[in-house]
Structure formats: structure tokens, C-alpha cells
Amino acid sequence: MKGNSYIPLYIQIENDLKFKINSGEWKPGDKIPPELELTKLYNVSRITIRNAIKDLVQDNYLHRERARGTFVLGPEKITEKTTFSLVKSFTQEMRELGKTPITFDVKVKKIEADAFLAERLHLNIGNPVLYLERLRGADNEVLTYSITHIPFREGYSLDEKNYFGSLYDYLTMFNIHINQQHEYVEAIKANRQLQSLLRVEADEPILKRVRQTSQVEQNYYEYSENYYIGSKYRFYVEY
Structure with a gap:
């Protein structure tokens, strides 16, 4: 693994394993590769792999079963360290920055x-879902493209x-007021669709x-993927 001198190797590996879980590459119930295989994959020591897995077990991303191995937990079990009780919308974020939010396009x-x-929205396969696709920005400038999924209700x-x-x-x-949030952010390259939608170059x-x-009391759950132009958007974390 190519190390970042500012981030310990075990944290880099922890983040990579976490991404595999959050992205759905590793699904709930899947058995993850054994430690020896992971040491070869990341080209690191066994203790480094163990430290990464230990943190993910503590955060309820993974659980160990004696003599069987280590398995992925479902998203409803995950208790991230970056859980917020204050959930802000894009509109609120922009207004707090003194900008005027605008929506350029909507598909629903x-x-x-x-x-x-179904796993992320606490539904059964085949249940109805509201699919919302939006191109948004501020002060007449495109900033983000988002795809949101929520369980469909009569009246929506x-x-x-x-x-x-x-x-x-x-x-x-x-009567839905979201009060729980789990999220992660990563840097990616713009594919052709994002280049076209966000009006950016390939690099x-x-x-x-x-x-x-979520708002568990109202049985409300949301899963969204949001893509921001890196040079125009800053992600703020509040503790």
C-alpha cells in the first residue's frame, strides 16, 4: 500500500475497508478476507491489519466469530464516530455561507x-422508493449533483x-425532522457523466x-450520493 506520511497506515486501511462496506462492495453477512490475505493485498504487517480491523469491530462495522472469521454487519448496526444530531440540508449550508441556493434541474x-x-432504507426488496436526482448550486453557479433515495409514502x-x-x-x-446522520467523504475523478453535469474537465x-x-421515530431513512466540485466546495464538520 502506498502510505501517506501524514496518516498512519492502519487508518488508511481502516478507511479503505470502511469504504468497501459503505459502498456495498462488502455486503452484510459477508466474511472478509483473512488477515494473511489482507497483509498481502495491502503489503503491510499483520499487526497493522489487526489494528484496522479492531477499530472497525469497535465501531460495529465488523464482528468476529471465534473459529469462523470476521463478518460485515448491516448498516443499522453501524455507530460511526462522526454521528451528528444536527443535520443540515444543502439549502441551509449555502445560506449559512451567505450564498443563495439554486436548483437547476430535478428528476423524480x-x-x-x-x-x-432495501438494506439501507430498512425495506423489503420490491418496496416503493422515491428516487430524486438534482443538480444544485449557489449564486447561479453549479456546485453539486445528488441522487437521493427515501422510502415512498402515500402523499409524496x-x-x-x-x-x-x-x-x-x-x-x-x-412531520419528518431528520435527527441522525452517518456519512463519509472521498475524493474521486469526474467520469464523463459528472463532467457533463457539473461542467468540469476530466482532471x-x-x-x-x-x-x-434517519428519524427512527417516524421510520424514515435516507440514502444519498452527492458529488461536489472540489475547487468550489468545502466540507465542514461540527463537533
Whole structure:
């Protein structure tokens, strides 16, 4: 593994393993590769692998079973260290920065949950899901492209005009006030679709922000993937 001198190797590996889980590459119930195989994969010592796995076990991403191995837990078990009680919408973020949020394009439809979405939205496969795709920005400048999935409820509109503003403001009409959030951010290269949507060149860095929010009391769960132009957006963390 190519080490970053500022980040301990075990944390780099921990983040990579966490991404495999959050992205769905490793699914709940999957047995992860044995330590020896991971040492060869990352070209690090066994103790480095053990330290990375130990943290993921403590955070409930993984669990060990004696004589069987280490297995992936479902997203409902995960308790990340970066869990916030304050959940901000893109609209709120922009207003706090003194910018005027704007939505350039919206696509909305009802789809059926596949295995990936069912796991994250606490649904059964085939249950209805609201699919929301939006191109957003501030002060007439494109900043982000997002794809959001939430369990579909009777009363949810399929009219695009209802989603040009804040989704979270819209959800208050249904007495939904999101109060839990898990997310991670990674840097990626813009593929052709993102280049076209965000109007950037191939070498423009993109921040991919994968977000899972919920209000358990209302049985509300959300899974979204958000892509930001790296040179135009900063991600702030509050503790």
C-alpha cells in the first residue's frame, strides 16, 4: 500500500475497508478476507491489519466469530464516530455561507428497492422508493449533483416542482425532522457523466459524499450520493 506520511497506515486501511462496506462492495453477512490475505493485498504487517480491523469491530462495522472469521454487519448496526444530531440540508449550508441556493434541474420518480437500497432504507426488496436526482448550486453557479433515495409514502409528490427547494423543508409537511446522520467523504475523478453535469474537465477533483440520515421515530431513512466540485466546495464538520 502506498502510505501517506501524514496518516498512519492502519487508518488508511481502516478507511479503505470502511469504504468497501459503505459502498456495498462488502455486503452484510459477508466474511472478509483473512488477515494473511489482507497483509498481502495491502503489503503491510499483520499487526497493522489487526489494528484496522479492531477499530472497525469497535465501531460495529465488523464482528468476529471465534473459529469462523470476521463478518460485515448491516448498516443499522453501524455507530460511526462522526454521528451528528444536527443535520443540515444543502439549502441551509449555502445560506449559512451567505450564498443563495439554486436548483437547476430535478428528476423524480418512484422505483422499486433492490437489495442494496432495501438494506439501507430498512425495506423489503420490491418496496416503493422515491428516487430524486438534482443538480444544485449557489449564486447561479453549479456546485453539486445528488441522487437521493427515501422510502415512498402515500402523499409524496412526483411533481418535480415540489423538489426545487429544500427536501428537508418539504418533509416537515409529513412531520419528518431528520435527527441522525452517518456519512463519509472521498475524493474521486469526474467520469464523463459528472463532467457533463457539473461542467468540469476530466482532471477536476470531485468530492463524493455518501450520506445516510434517519428519524427512527417516524421510520424514515435516507440514502444519498452527492458529488461536489472540489475547487468550489468545502466540507465542514461540527463537533
